[in-house]
Each structure stands twice: as C-alpha cells, then as structure tokens.
Amino acid sequence: MQRFVIVKKGVYLDSIRLMKATEEAKKIPKVKNAFLSLGTEANKKLMSELGFLTEEARKAGPDDLIIAIEMDEKGEGAAVIREVEALIFSSKTKGTQEYASVEDAILSLRPNLAVISLPGDQAVDVAEDMIMKGINVHLFSDHVSLKDEVRLKKLANEKNLLLLGPGAGTTIIGGKGICFANEVEKGDIGLVASAGTGLQEIISILDSLSLGVSHAFGVGGSDLSKEVGGIMTKKCIEALNSDPSTKILCIIAKQHSREVVSEIASYCSKVRKKTFACFLGVEDNLGLENSETLHACAVKIAKEKGESKQFFSFKEILSNAESLSSKLQKERIFIRGVYSGGTLAHESFLILSKLGIRAYSNTSYEKRYLLQNPLKSIGNSIIDMGDEFFTQGRAHPMIDSTLKILRMKNEIKDRRVAVLMFDVILGYGVSDDPAGEIADTIEQVNGPVLLCRLVGTKKDRQGLERQKKKLEDSGIAVCRSNAEMAVLACLIATRCRVERKVEKLWVRLFGL
Amino acid sequence: MGYERLLKEELRVLNIGLENFYIALVQQNVKVVNVRPRQRRKIERELEEALEKLL
Known part of the structure; x- marks a missing residue:
C-alpha cells in the first residue's frame, strides 16, 4: 500500500465539487481510497482518522487544496495524481445551464417549481421570494425555524402554492424525482409524507409489489407539528384528491402532534378516494386504515389493489x-x-x-x-x-x-x-x-x-x-x-x- | 400560478443550491436551470466552522 498526499496552496474549490471528485477518484483502478478536501481543521481531523494526515497536510490552511490518495503497491502514483487532478478541475457538469442571478434564470425558463438547498438562514429569504413570484417551492434545506416555516407555509397557502419542506428530502411529480427520489413506475397511488426516507421506503416496497405512483409529496418533518398544523399535508391531500391520475391516497408521518393527526384523519374523511396512512407511533386505526409500519401500510394498499403477494412467512x-x-x-x-x-x-x-x-x-x-x-x-x-x-x-x-x-x-x-x-x-x-x-x-x-x-x-x-x-x-x-x-x-x-x-x-x- | 398547474404542466425547475440535485433532474430529462448562489465561499466557510465545532 502506498499513500500520496499533495497540498496545492491557494487552490479553493467548493466542498460538493470536491466530494464528487473524491467519489470519482475512488473508482480509478488501483486506487484504494481517496480524500480530496480543503485544509480546514474539520477536514484534517477526518484525514487523521483515514490515515492521511501528513506533516504537509497538517500545515495546510482552509484556502489550500489537499489531494490524498491510497493505492496498491503496483500503481504508478504520478499518473494517478494527474488523473485525479483532471477529475477535480473538470468536474463541472457538461452542458450546465447556470445563472448567477435568480431573475435571469426565471426569465429563461419560467419555472413552476424552485428547488432550494441553500443553508437555512439564506433559504428562507429565497423561498419567500419564490412564493411572492408565484413559484411552488421544494425546500430541501433544514435549520429553518418553526416560526419561519409557519410564516412561509401560510404565505404559500394564501397564494394557492405548495411549499414542500423545510427538510423535504423527496418529492415525485408525474414520475420525475426531486432531490432524493427513486425511479417509479407510473401508477395511481398518491402519497403525502412528512417523512422523506419513509416515502422512499414505502415507494420501494410498493415497487417490489409491482405497484406504481402518480405523485408523491414530501412536506417536511414538522408539517404535522402543533405549530404548523399540517398546512401543506392538507394542501397536498387536496391536490391528490382532485388529480384524476390518483385513485388511492397514502399519508405518512414520522414526527407529529396527536391533535394534528386527528385533524388530518378527520380531513381525510371528506376525501373521495380510499385513504391509507402510516402515522408512526399511533396504534389505532383513526378511521382511515392506519398502519404501524411502512411495510404493513404497503401490504394493505397492495391488498386493496388485489395483490396479495406475501414477502415472507x-x-x-x-x-x-x-x-x-x-x-x-x-x-x-x-x-x-x-x-x-x-x-x-x-x-x-x-x-x-x-x-x-x-x-x-x-x-x-x-x-x-x-x-x-x-x-x-x-x-x-x-x-x-x-x-x-x-x-x-x-x-x-x-x-x-x-x-x-x-x-x-x-x-x-x-x-x-x-x-x-x-x-x-x-x-x-x-x-x-x-x-x-x-x-x-x-x-x-x-x-x-x-x-x-x-x-x-x-x-x-x-x-x-x-x-x-x-x-x-x-x-x-x-x-x-x-x-x-x-x-x-x-x-x-x-x-x-x-x-x-x-x-x-x-x-x-x-x-x- | 397555483399548485394545480404544477401537476398538469410539464415540470420546469429552478435549482438553487446543490449541484447534485440539478444533475439528478438533468438525468431525468427535466427542464431545469441552475443558479449558483452568491457568496458561496462565505457559505462554505460558515459550514466548515460549524463542522469544526462538532468534531
């Protein structure tokens, strides 16, 4: 095993680009491990755990790029380093349509959805700006206060728009996945979830039962809190209820207020479509086929669809x-x-x-x-x-x-x-x-x-x-x-x- | 524009933030443009400072 650690003074690149280049570098033949980062104290601590912290790396600063590679004995270091450098400096996406200004980007596309993944304090202003411009928002960012979440959701609701999130990991609209999303078969099951990976889990179980999805909305983990009151869960139920491609509704929640859950259950009783739910931690049925696990919920939906395949005994x-x-x-x-x-x-x-x-x-x-x-x-x-x-x-x-x-x-x-x-x-x-x-x-x-x-x-x-x-x-x-x-x-x-x-x-x- | 049109029209996305999510939409042939946030360097600094406190 041989290790190469090179410091490039004054070369600054953003962490996502470096992380992506790191993943690509690990795929180079004979490379066992790679860590490409700036010389921040936090990164140096991680390098120490990975066995890469040389004296030179220890002296690197936050404006210095560190290239650390672990290779087989037989690999030729210089060639691999050249390959890694090429990855770092050419990792920009091919054909990127990139704008420095939001206004220019809106003029060029007239978007109907903004996906925001900025740090929380900046995300709030941008999300508000989008709502004021009449654009639906999928807010991936977390670290947004409940007070801001309530304000943004009320504003979106007044304008008849969706504000999915904060902390919304997954949404699927007409088969197209936003943020973390699985490739689904088109189907007639519509989902609303204040639980991102919960949405992916149930979609995956439904897929293994050969059942597809019309739309799936992630509303953020706090939507069913007492403070937010399920504003967007209701809005998404309303959207799916009026959507002709959706025949079955499913609502999933991780963290919730019992009061709000009861209110949502009551709201669902007015829905014209068969509704299932998985409110984790709630053991009663709530009048809408509530399940205690995502697995049980998917199986109940499958039974409704006439599919009775059993996974295991x-x-x-x-x-x-x-x-x-x-x-x-x-x-x-x-x-x-x-x-x-x-x-x-x-x-x-x-x-x-x-x-x-x-x-x-x-x-x-x-x-x-x-x-x-x-x-x-x-x-x-x-x-x-x-x-x-x-x-x-x-x-x-x-x-x-x-x-x-x-x-x-x-x-x-x-x-x-x-x-x-x-x-x-x-x-x-x-x-x-x-x-x-x-x-x-x-x-x-x-x-x-x-x-x-x-x-x-x-x-x-x-x-x-x-x-x-x-x-x-x-x-x-x-x-x-x-x-x-x-x-x-x-x-x-x-x-x-x-x-x-x-x-x-x-x-x-x-x-x- | 109300949410109803979002479900009826072709999806057109403005991505503001992580390039990963922009790439994911391109992979799905969704009409998407990317906005590279201003003050990115400052944001990176703040993120790194927060991580340093954790480790």
Whole structure:
C-alpha cells in the first residue's frame, strides 16, 4: 500500500465539487481510497482518522487544496495524481445551464417549481421570494425555524402554492424525482409524507409489489407539528384528491402532534378516494386504515389493489434469525442502527420498543432514551446520521457517507454488539454506487451480524440487483423492508427469545 | 400560478443550491436551470466552522 498526499496552496474549490471528485477518484483502478478536501481543521481531523494526515497536510490552511490518495503497491502514483487532478478541475457538469442571478434564470425558463438547498438562514429569504413570484417551492434545506416555516407555509397557502419542506428530502411529480427520489413506475397511488426516507421506503416496497405512483409529496418533518398544523399535508391531500391520475391516497408521518393527526384523519374523511396512512407511533386505526409500519401500510394498499403477494412467512424470518445468530459470541447482545434515513431510524426504534427492547437514540422523543452524546452509542442505540446535529456544516449522509461509514466501523469494533443495522438508499440525488461505498470499506471478521435495508426500485439507475449482490458478496444480509430488518435484529440479538411477541404482533408489523 | 398547474404542466425547475440535485433532474430529462448562489465561499466557510465545532 502506498499513500500520496499533495497540498496545492491557494487552490479553493467548493466542498460538493470536491466530494464528487473524491467519489470519482475512488473508482480509478488501483486506487484504494481517496480524500480530496480543503485544509480546514474539520477536514484534517477526518484525514487523521483515514490515515492521511501528513506533516504537509497538517500545515495546510482552509484556502489550500489537499489531494490524498491510497493505492496498491503496483500503481504508478504520478499518473494517478494527474488523473485525479483532471477529475477535480473538470468536474463541472457538461452542458450546465447556470445563472448567477435568480431573475435571469426565471426569465429563461419560467419555472413552476424552485428547488432550494441553500443553508437555512439564506433559504428562507429565497423561498419567500419564490412564493411572492408565484413559484411552488421544494425546500430541501433544514435549520429553518418553526416560526419561519409557519410564516412561509401560510404565505404559500394564501397564494394557492405548495411549499414542500423545510427538510423535504423527496418529492415525485408525474414520475420525475426531486432531490432524493427513486425511479417509479407510473401508477395511481398518491402519497403525502412528512417523512422523506419513509416515502422512499414505502415507494420501494410498493415497487417490489409491482405497484406504481402518480405523485408523491414530501412536506417536511414538522408539517404535522402543533405549530404548523399540517398546512401543506392538507394542501397536498387536496391536490391528490382532485388529480384524476390518483385513485388511492397514502399519508405518512414520522414526527407529529396527536391533535394534528386527528385533524388530518378527520380531513381525510371528506376525501373521495380510499385513504391509507402510516402515522408512526399511533396504534389505532383513526378511521382511515392506519398502519404501524411502512411495510404493513404497503401490504394493505397492495391488498386493496388485489395483490396479495406475501414477502415472507414467520417461519422463514425465524429460521433466518436462527441461522444468522448461530455463530455469535455470547457477550454480543446489543443492537445498533446507523441510518441515513430519519424515518427508518424512528420506525426501527418503535419496533424494538414494541418487542420489549429499549433503545437509545439521538432523535428519541422521550428524554430518558435520548442519547446524551450523539457521537457515542450505549446499549441498544439507533442513530439518525441525517439529523441536524450531524448535517450542520456537512452534506447529508445520502450525499456524503464518510461520517456514516466511520460510525459503522466504530459500532463494528464494539465487542458487545450483536447486530448492526443500516440503510442504503438508491435513486436520484445520491452517489452512483452507494452499496459499493459501504461493501468496499466495511470489514467484519467474527464481528456482529450486518443487516442492510436496501431502499430502491427495479428501475433505479444504480441497478437494484447489482447493488444487492455487492452487499451480499460482502457478507451483509439484505432485508426486504426496514420492518423486516428491525424484527430480524431483535430475534438475532435475543437469540429468538422475542419469538412469541413477533408472532403475536405479526399482522400489525407486516400487514398479512 | 397555483399548485394545480404544477401537476398538469410539464415540470420546469429552478435549482438553487446543490449541484447534485440539478444533475439528478438533468438525468431525468427535466427542464431545469441552475443558479449558483452568491457568496458561496462565505457559505462554505460558515459550514466548515460549524463542522469544526462538532468534531
């Protein structure tokens, strides 16, 4: 193994461009690892963890570009460095239609949707400007205050526009995905979600049942809070109710106020179309076929559509758990989850709780189960790496998985861990090889069982089957839904002691 | 323009921020233009400072 670290003084490039070039550099033959960054203190700390922090790199400043490459012994360093430099300086998208001014861009296209992913404090003004100009908004940015969210949503509502977000990860309009989105078959199911990866998860499960989507709206995680009152959830339900291509409605929520959920349920009773829901954490039906997991919700929709395919039986999941836990050492008893998707993390947290396994989380709504230090797991822990704590000053883990992979490696090192659950999300907006990034770097010998929920559709550009094979070839068990992964993790960690609870809750967990 | 037209008309997107999302729309043959935010360098600095506090 040989390492090359080169510092280019006074060469400044933005972090997204460098991250993309890093991913491309890793694909060069004989390159084992790459890290292209500016010499900020934070980046130097990461370089230190990756073994790249040479004396020269240590002296680099925030205006200096650092090129760090790890290669096979046989690779020729100079040629590879030239190739990497070419990647860095030519990474601008071919044929980009780029404008320095919003006004010029609007004149050139007359857009009907603005997608905003600026840092929160700047995003608010830009979003307001778009609404005032009569343009619908998909606001990906987080770090927007509830007060601003309420103000923007009221303004959009007055103007009969959509303000999706803040923190809206996914929207699909007529099959076209905004931000993180899967390639879907056209269908007649319309979805509204205050849960980005929840939307991707249910769309992927529906896809595996050969069911397509008309439109899917991500309204942001706080839309069903008491303060916001579901303004945009209602607006999107109204939109889908009047859309002729939508026959079935589905509403998904992660974080919500019970009062607002009841109000939405009552609002849905006026809808002319069959409506399903998955309000995570709500166990009653609310008069609209509410499910406790996304898996159960998808299966109920499939039944409504006359599709009764069963993913797996209780016996099959039990047999898998017995087989996967057979070689685990006795002291390995804890479950750890490292997620990019907040909804999936929350769903797992709830499933563990239903099965009598208490877990800590960095996003728990119950203070006593909130991890005091999100950087360090204790006991059973579920970590949402997309939480604002981790994304402040850093791209979301679905764009840059560096921190997520480091966290996974740390969890694997813990000798008390029986199972490590994680998600890999395919589709638009994420890297070309999300499974490969993990499969190529995670090593576990005599370690915990590794379970992955691969969220993706058959038409996703990365190739669902190819991605699955990469994970399986690395000894990772790939699950058919997040609910299956969480249940399997509980069975493995307890050596099937929760078998009866799983059997008793089977219909609530899996809908069949 | 109301939201109804968004579902009926061809999608035309103004992307302000991450180039990743612009590329994703181009890959889907969506009509899209990209706005490169002003003060990008200043934003990058602020983001890096925030990350330094976390690590």
